[in-house]
Amino acid sequence: MPHGEELLTRVGRDLHAALPSPSRHPIKALDAKGMELASRDAELRAALFRLVDVTPACRSLDDLARHLAEYVEEVDERPQALEAAMRVAHTAPGRRALGAAAATGVRHMAHRFIVGESPQAALGVLGDLWKEGSACSVDLLGEATFTREEADRYAARCDEALEVLSVAAGSWPGRHLLEADSAGPLPRVNLSVKVSALTPLMRPDAPHVGREDAAQRLRPLLRRAQDLGAHLHIDMESLDALETTMELVFELLDEPEFSDGPSAGVVLQAYLRDSGQQLDRILEWARASARRPPLTVRLVKGAYWDHEVVEARRHGWTPPVFEVKAESDRNFEELTRRLLDSRPRKDEAGMPSPSNPLLRVAVASHNIRSLAHAIAHNRATGGEDRDLELQVLRGLGDELGIAIAASGLRVRSYCPVGDLVAGMAYLVRRLLENTSNDSFLGEQQRGASIEDLLAAP
Amino acid sequence: MKDEAGMPSPSNPLKDATGLGAFINEPVLELRRAPVRASLTAALEELDGRLPLRVPVLVGGERGADAGFESTDPAVPERVVAQAGRATESHVAEAVAAAGRGAREWGARSAIERAVVLVRAAAALRGRRLELAALMVRECAKPWPEADADVCEAIDFLEYYAREALLLEHGPALLQVPGERNTMGYVPRGVVAVISPWNFPLAIPTGMVAAGLATGNAVVLKPAEQSPGCALALVEALHGVGLPPEALSLLPGFGEVGAALVRDPGVHTIAFTGSGAVGLDIVRAAAETPDGQGHVKRVVAEMGGKNCVIVDSDADLDEVVPALVDSAFGFAGQKCSAASRVLVHEAVHDELLERLTGAVEVLAVGPAERFGTDVPPVIDREAVERVAGYVEGAGRSGRVAIRGQVPDGGWYCPPTVACDLEPDAPVLSEEVFGPLLTVERASGVDAACGAIERLPFALTGGLFSRSPATVARVAARLPLGNLYVNRGITGAMVGRQPFGGNRRSGIGAKAGGPDYLLQFTETRVMTENTMRHGLVVE
Missing domain, CATH: 3.40.309.10 (Aldehyde Dehydrogenase; Chain A, domain 2)
Structure with missing residues (x-):
């Protein structure tokens, strides 16, 4: 490793030292306590998830309380507070009170992860984030798309979001670090879109079907983003959607009308065993493409681990994801290096290379080691800090985001927008991530030392 | 049980005392991968070059006529997929007589010998899985994912029943008191008539045939007239790996063949999957005991649903x-x-x-x-x-x-x-x-x-x-x-979802489950007096 562990450790310690103390966020500390409880007890965790999952479908507080009582019934060892709560569930007024408490709890949890019910409603939070030094990428949560009308509606919401965000972002104060890198200006407005929401025809065994249909809705969005000077990021979902998504992005971005823009990006999931080949493909496309704005690649670990493993086991397949977390973490670092190394280097005299970078690199992680590795490798290989973007999730990586901004690095928060019903699948995935035994955040919450947190995977 | 990644690993109730290895479901193809799809398309092209297939009447290993009716591609009805011989009532009588002989030979083999033949037949199907999926695409318009799953299910039935039959070799423990020895065991019933539908043109006939064979019976198979090609593939697989020819005959044809088959006095068990009307006709016919028939027929029937x-x-x-x-x-x-x-x-x-x-x-x-x-x-x-x-x-x-x-x-x-x-x-x-x-x-x-x-x-x-x-x-x-x-x-x-209907949807135990095979057996209990002049001689 050219930069060595020493530089990484220094960067990591600095980042860790810049974390705000938990006492600054008393409510979040309370959340963390609940999360920790849930991660310790699998049955309690299951009950919590099932409650969160069913909340939007419950017709009344009574209905919600009834569901809660049934889930808690299945937990063998109930904490005392819960036991007491269940005793009131036997009367109608008790159930109403319990239902109200549960509804408030779930709403509170949702608000931690979801910045607003609509782009308009999210503007306050997004503006504050910007002022505090964090850019954002807005993700419109929605129910699954099964019909043409649902796909059209999602596309219309994306279009509206681009408009609303562009108007609002115009009045945000200047933030040099968030608005340009060495390849040029960076859009203030950044929208993440999901291909599975743009078409009802996602068919894993026939990627061309979904690609052709989604193209009809993504194309106008690209035009819109181009007109407004916004960035459009195409999210990656489960492996079933990968072919459709990659082919769609490459095909559309190569169309002549998009040769000058908009700024666009894709996602690379490090937990996939063949993510190295995915990167080969991205690089190959980028080298061949005549497009001017560099493609942004957001490197993530991947949020569908349980889904991929369960699906694979159900069918008797080898899971497409690394099953040991350390392998995923090592691959994340390997891909980070490959991404950063793909960019033009300064020449021997220290002058920047005149050529446009193939890619812009965004590293999305809550793992301090992974972030420190990216920062250190970028520095060690002569990259500028502003040419590496770091990304965190709203609700999970807020403290980390603050620390990154305070360290003079560019950070972008991934901010879901939508109502509770639409956001439920997202919320459950985030909770799963946050309470899983080997999650980095879990380790951090349990008070792992900085040495342990920065140890090589 | 959890593995190192913390995921529950599939638990397997089937003991691996057989030397065959534990049962696992045959993995379906990962169709989301382009090369896998390409291999199927190539298999279909190859198959198309060989159409129409010839499906003979096969009685006791003798190939009979192979021109009588045709199966066609539901998407392109002019395309003939298979040309099959049309079995007659005399074929039925010959096939059942051959099965009577075949049952004696096959039933005399040990359960493990029979299981090995079934497992080898599963391997033969596995070796032809792309081609067989392609055949279902053509003969029954079964889309790739379902066609592939059909082949896998056929393989599963062979593998699963082979192992289940081994578990049946020693009957359950009985109460024992001093001076007597009580044992219970299962023996084959004799000849099984299998009447199978076209909608799972490989899996369902394979399941019923494999159940009959695993328990030591001989089988006469009458497949649906819409899918004789798929049925032939099954029969070839079994004959190709050492099943005595007389233990399995194939009678392609129409309803009258099935009707004659279920009425033949040499048939002991009827395994049927199809419509309710035909199923009830079979139940009625099975109640007849003409002169010379020394047994009451047993019917295992899967019928309709709503x-x-x-x-x-x-x-x-x-x-x-x-x-x-x-x-x-x-x-x-x-x-x-x-x-x-x-x-x-x-x-x-x-x-x-x-x-x-x-x-x-x-x-x-x-x-x-x-x-x-x-x-x-x-x-x-x-x-x-x-x-x-x-x-x-x-x-x-x-x-x-x-x-x-x-x-x-x-x-x-x-x-x-x-x-x-x-x-x-x-x-x-x-x-x-x-x-x-x-x-x-x-x-x-x-x-x-x-x-x-x-x-x-x-x-x-x-x-x-x-x-x-x-x-x-x-x-x-x-x-x-x-x-x-x-x-x-x-x-x-x-093995995961044993399948079958209750009430008017079917009679009999769930296919692919632990009690299915018992229907193809007779139970025998023996009690031996172990007292001799006041001495227990065990």
Whole structure:
């Protein structure tokens, strides 16, 4: 490793030292306590998830309380507070009170992860984030798309979001670090879109079907983003959607009308065993493409681990994801290096290379080691800090985001927008991530030392 | 049990005392990978070059006539897939006589010898799996994912029953008291007549044939006239790995062959999957004991269903819609387990109906060979007419909410959703066996259960609810053979979801489950006095 562990450790310690103390966020500390409880007890965790999952479908507080009582019934060892709560569930007024408490709890949890019910409603939070030094990428949560009308509606919401965000972002104060890198200006407005929401025809065994249909809705969005000077990021979902998504992005971005823009990006999931080949493909496309704005690649670990493993086991397949977390973490670092190394280097005299970078690199992680590795490798290989973007999730990586901004690095928060019903699948995935035994955040919450947190995977 | 990644590993109740290795389900192909799809397309091209296949009448290993009728491609009816000999009543008598001899030879072999033959036959099918999936695409318009799953299920039946038969070799322990020795064991019944349908043209005949053979019986197979080619593949696989030719005969043909077969006094057990009318005829015929027949026939029958799905107000419609679309329209609704009626809580009825009709509107109707086809053609002209009749009736006693578009040529049936039906509409109680789904408003889960209980059928069914109490209540109340909760209601897996209907949907134990094989055996108990002059001589 050219930069060595020493530089990484220094960067990591600095980042860790810049974390705000938990006492600054008393409510979040309370959340963390609940999360920790849930991660310790699998049955309690299951009950919590099932409650969160069913909340939007419950017709009344009574209905919600009834569901809660049934889930808690299945937990063998109930904490005392819960036991007491269940005793009131036997009367109608008790159930109403319990239902109200549960509804408030779930709403509170949702608000931690979801910045607003609509782009308009999210503007306050997004503006504050910007002022505090964090850019954002807005993700419109929605129910699954099964019909043409649902796909059209999602596309219309994306279009509206681009408009609303562009108007609002115009009045945000200047933030040099968030608005340009060495390849040029960076859009203030950044929208993440999901291909599975743009078409009802996602068919894993026939990627061309979904690609052709989604193209009809993504194309106008690209035009819109181009007109407004916004960035459009195409999210990656489960492996079933990968072919459709990659082919769609490459095909559309190569169309002549998009040769000058908009700024666009894709996602690379490090937990996939063949993510190295995915990167080969991205690089190959980028080298061949005549497009001017560099493609942004957001490197993530991947949020569908349980889904991929369960699906694979159900069918008797080898899971497409690394099953040991350390392998995923090592691959994340390997891909980070490959991404950063793909960019033009300064020449021997220290002058920047005149050529446009193939890619812009965004590293999305809550793992301090992974972030420190990216920062250190970028520095060690002569990259500028502003040419590496770091990304965190709203609700999970807020403290980390603050620390990154305070360290003079560019950070972008991934901010879901939508109502509770639409956001439920997202919320459950985030909770799963946050309470899983080997999650980095879990380790951090349990008070792992900085040495342990920065140890090589 | 958890592995190092913390995921539960599949638990396996089958003991591996056999030397065959533990049973695992044959993995389906990973069709989301382009090279896998390309290999299937290539297999289809190769098969097309060899069509039509020739399927002879095969009695005791003797190849008979192979020209009498044809099976055709439902997507292109002019294309002949297989040319088959047409078995006659004299073939039936010869085949049953041969099976009588075959049963003696085969039944004398040890369970492990028989199991090894079955496992080798499974390997033979595995070696031809691409070609066999292609054959189902052509002969039955079974789309690739379902065709591949059909091959896997056939392999599973061979592997599973081979192991199950070994477990039966030693009967269960009995109470023992001093001075007597009690033992119980299972022996083959003799000759099994298998009458199989076209909708699982490889898996279902394989399951019934393998069950008969694993337990030491000989088998005479009469496959559906629509799919003789697939049946031949099974017979070839078994004959090719050391099964005595007389232990398995193949009688391609029509209903009269099956009718003669079940009436032959040399048949001991009849394993049937098909329509209720034929099934009940078989039950009646099996009750006859003509002179010279020294046994009462046993019938194992899987018949029709009217499979209902209940959707409660707390269901997640994001899960419900795709599960219903798959269960009702996959393979054009031609699975015994396919969903045909949805009973929806009134609070979510309108929303579900809207999303469901929108989802059906975008389904791709087309040939099975095309990846991306959601709804293939149905099996033949008769099926097109039957489904059209039900759609017309649904229009008269209710409303057709959506009716898809179909391409020209081929036995295509538009995927259809009907709603607002009068309670006595025939479409609510009769099996359609095609791409037609009805949606009804229910005042609640209990009312929906009541409607299901009034049906004579009890095969599969589904419930979408996130309330553990509701799930428990419905599971206790519904008489169904297979209830699926919060998922689609098709796709039963051998060893995981033993499959079969109750009430008028079937008689007999669940296929692919631990008690299925017993139906092909006779139980014998022996009690030996071990006292001799006051001395226990054990």
